Amino acid sequence: MRVYDMVVRERQALAATLGRLTPDQLRTPSLCAGWTMHDVAAHLTTYLRFGQVKLYLGIVATAADIDRINVTLTRWAARRPIAELVGTLHRRAGARTTIPRSGFDPVLTDAVLHDLDIRRPLGIPRDAPEESRWVAFHHLAHHPALGYSRGPQLRGLELVATDTGWRIGQGAPVRGPAEALLLTMSGRDAGWDELDGDGVPVLRARVLGDRPKFHPVRRLTMAGQVLIDPPPADRRTRAAVAPPLTPG
Structure with a gap:
């Protein structure tokens, strides 16, 4: 299966999970620091339309402070009711926006992690596809992109x-x-x-540990490095599949 298709599958699964949550569950803190389940739902919709435009504008406006970009966009989206957020996630599950020059691996990684952010605190079981988790595992270890x-x-x-x-x-x-x-x-x-x-x-x-506070110039340099030194070409194509499994 292509990584892009895994992204679509994960978004659909997330929408189904979020659509079943009660108001109390939606107010529950997720594993994503500072965000409730409703906030995570909002975040998942923020880049489904004009995603790269928002990212580039955010990089310029915040000197590549990715956390600040995400917080700002999420706060804006979180004003919408959960039914609208879930509907957007369903309708736009096939969105092709990616982090510039990084392909779909980081997009899938984001979805896999936010699925865990939601399910683990609420004790919601899921037989998650192993192939999707492997792509996320491999990406976090080898090819960090913006935000990682x-x-x-x-x-x-x-x-x-x-x-x-x-x-x-x-x-x-x-x-x-x-x-x-x-x-x-x-x-x-x-x-x-x-x-x-x-x-x-x-x-x-x-x-x-204590995270260093990077000067804006340093953050912009790090963001530029992602564009200059991206993952291998075979990870950036829409046809990319999961990397070969690393045996135990």
């Missing part, structure tokens, strides 16, 4: 998904279920109690 900066934080570590056998990196081991690894690799303050290995305290200190 985990690559350097994973150096010197071996990440092992005990339920799938995936293995990436070399060094001190970090072992645990694939979903817990995805959450911790992406900077969520969740999933840590499911991990073990000598590399866990190292990863935790790097991911959850």
Whole structure:
């Protein structure tokens, strides 16, 4: 299956999940810091139309402060009722907007992570497609794009998904279920109690430690680097499929 088709599938699944939530559940904090479930639903719709235009304008207006861009767009979208947000997510599930020169891997990663942001706090089970989680796992470890900066934080570590056998990196081991690894690799303050290995305290200190406050020029330089040094061409095409699995 193409990664693009996985994106469509994940958006449809997210819309179905969000459409079943009660008002109390929608007010529940998600795993995405500072956002309720309703906020996550709003965020998921923000780039479905004119996405690259919004991103470029946001980069110029905020000196590439991606967090600020997302917060601003999400606050604007969150004024809409959940039924409207879910309807938009359904109708525009096939939106082709991507982060410039990065392909659909980061788009799928965002959807996979937000699915976890919603389901895990609410205890909603799902037999999530392993192929989609593998693309997200691979992307977080190898090809950070705008909004993701985990690559350097994973150096010197071996990440092992005990339920799938995936293995990436070399060094001190970090072992645990694939979903817990995805959450911790992406900077969520969740999933840590499911991990073990000598590399866990190292990863935790790097991911959850004090984040540096980059000068605007530094942020713009980092954003420009994504455009100058993008993932390989085979990851940027709409025809891209999941990368070859890394055996255990």
